[in-house]
Amino acid sequence: MKVVRFICRILLGLVFIFSGFVKGIDPMGSAIKFGEYFSAFHLSFLGNFSLLFSVLLASAEFIIGIALLLGLRMKIASWAVFLFMSFFTLLTLILALTNPVSDCGCFGDAIKLTNWQTFLKNVILMVPVMVVFLERNKFSVRYKPLGEWVTLGILFTGILLVIRYCYFYLPIMDFLPYRTGTNIPKAMEIPEGAPQDEYKTILYYQKDGVTKEFTLENYPWQDSTWKWVDTKTVLIKKGYQPPIHDFRFTDQEGNDITDLVLYDTRYVFLLISPNVQKANTAGIMQAKSLADLCHGGNCAFYALTASPFSEIRNFTEKNNPGFPFYHADETTLQTMIRSNPGLMLIKDGTIIAKWSYREFPEVERLKNDILGYAVTYYREKRESLTKTILILTLLLTLAVIKILQLNFDRRD
Template identity: 45%
Template sequence: MVRTELAKKVVAEISRLLIGVVFIFSGIVKAIDPVGGAIKIGDYLMAFGFTWLSSFELLLTFCLSAAEFTLGVCMLLGVYRRYSSFFVLVFMLFMTPLTLYLALFNPVSDCGCFGDAIVLTNWETFLKNIVLLAAAVVAFIYNRYLCNFYTFKAYWFVTLFAYLFCIGFNYSNYSHLPIIDFRPFKVGANIPALVSIPDNAPADEYAYYFTYEKDGVKKEFSLENYPADDSTWTYVSSRSDLIKKGYVPPVPGFVLYDSASVDITDEVLRSKGPMFWLVIPSIEKADDKNIDAINNVFDFAQEQGYPFYCLTGSSRESMIDWENNTGSEYTFITTDDVLLKTMIRANPGLILINDGVIRAKWNPNDLPDEDYIKETMQNHLDGKSVNPKEDDGILFMLLSFTVPLLLVWIYDYFRNRRKRSDKQIES
């Protein structure tokens, strides 16, 4: 009997830890890149015919990431064990059949459950959800065996704090740039290396087959034995099968066009020295409230003789409207808007490039004041970061979340748990 109870507790605790860690990770990586999450939700809405909800993509990703994160925290800390395990089970009962449908029919390329941090195929996602569903069933059935680190009186704070923290973290990454850049165009990346194929890179390898006809009989030959010199055979058709995939650049299909629709990709990428890219995936949806800060950087680029391009996926009419509304005078370059959304999570966003290498990226909210532009840009070009380091931002985020929970745990322990234990000893 004792061994049976111990086994139940061990299995329940393993399930709790698995669910807690996975849900927290899933929620936090979505919150790191809420724009990317909104794009993925938009893919879902389009695939399932719910395009009328497209205006709520960002709100949905905020809520989804916060819900996953909160459930993960509650499971990990044993908060509202019965309710948390129930909602996790409901969540997995919904997601598992959904991911099976994705695996079978492939309406979207990947589920986006871990954002761009870990990209899983639809079948990998389905198998992952099978494991989580099994863990959710165990955690729900044996929820009374789950450890809890707080008393019931502190449950409300832990739950509310986790949810609001994740919402705030979402907003911070949306208003600025993601604290961690999981995409190819991160600071330090060499753009020509990302988009081009090296001269010595392996090419695709194909097997070629030819169908010939003789005396009313068709036969297929390979490249090695087809009847090239036998005139009694009549050529019918041919086909090719890919047997080995060649080198594929990390960012395929990178092409830049000028106003006359001329391909200027090589000209731009081979440009030496500093260069600015103002990235506006969609001019129609662009926020121009910080246009003065952008124009200040443009003026600085003009003074220094640095090229300044505006990359957009919008039409020429939209470019003209933008020029009229903002007074801009920079050169427009057209490219794929999906590529631009991958390049920087801002609309607009600014990128500083030197000899093809990305040196800095800004959301317009974070552009330096006019008096500090020269110093800021020179520091980036010299390799001196003037923004908080990524590691510092992660540490600050961890401390902002864990310290309040630790303080509440200390208070809860001495105010509630220990007091209750003392009463039990006295009785």
């Protein structure tokens, strides 16, 4: 039984760490998912707390996973994982039955699961959860409580710092369809022979005051006493959907400008603001110099938003950004970049770079070599991030070893 306890503890620890981490590196994505759930369950008043719930959920999952993986505070960790999984197993059953939101978001955008798949996953995980919970008193306590609490506190602080960085800038790992290097036209293609959506047509006919449902195969076309009432088309099987399927922009007159963006041979900068009223105004105004640079003809600039044109007009009159806004779907814009506003650079339909408004490129440096600047920016950012992660990992490892093995006495 000791081996079974060990396997169950490690398995749950890894699952919870992964789940918490992928949510933590995309806090805005998790906040958007919470907002969808709140709207579906008519709890819109909680919408302003979506980001808070996102941070709490990600950090809680991560620290529970760490506690299980390292065997720290096992009685508390056992109760935490039992209560956590019991609640979410019941919740996912409700979601599977009602299907208010198609994707549960339990693994962020890293792994997409339907509500029924999520429920089945939770049912399977409840097996090791029950093993850990029922055997919670048999896990050995190797270190003093203070050492374990300090270790968990350090790791909790670490995941909060990661979440903070990804919120203020952009996710350190991008699982979204619009990640850097993606060719948008190719990502919109449907492969030959791919499954198509399947629909069922329901015909409603009435006779003697009674309305009945018919299909195209059995409707009473030869009986004139039946009078047609209504026709409905129902999707019975979803076909293949390309990773990018809603990339479309229009101007204020409704003219489609998507091809102008995708097939422009110049560098194209897209200023993305899903909602101008919730955007950082200084960030939008910062893009004015970039728009002026593109007026010279070396590049193109488009500002995209999902806000109604009345709100765009009010924003323009108040702030005078100096460039027009084009319209797009809000979900599309939120998927393109996790910043409001954010900036995306594309060329020939391929995404070259993405920036949060807190790190918009310097126009003076762009004048000479746009591609060179983007490549240098990503190389420097990746090198800096790699060094930071390595240093923090080393310091964290040394701190944990010091706390657990040197500063505190081991228990037999």
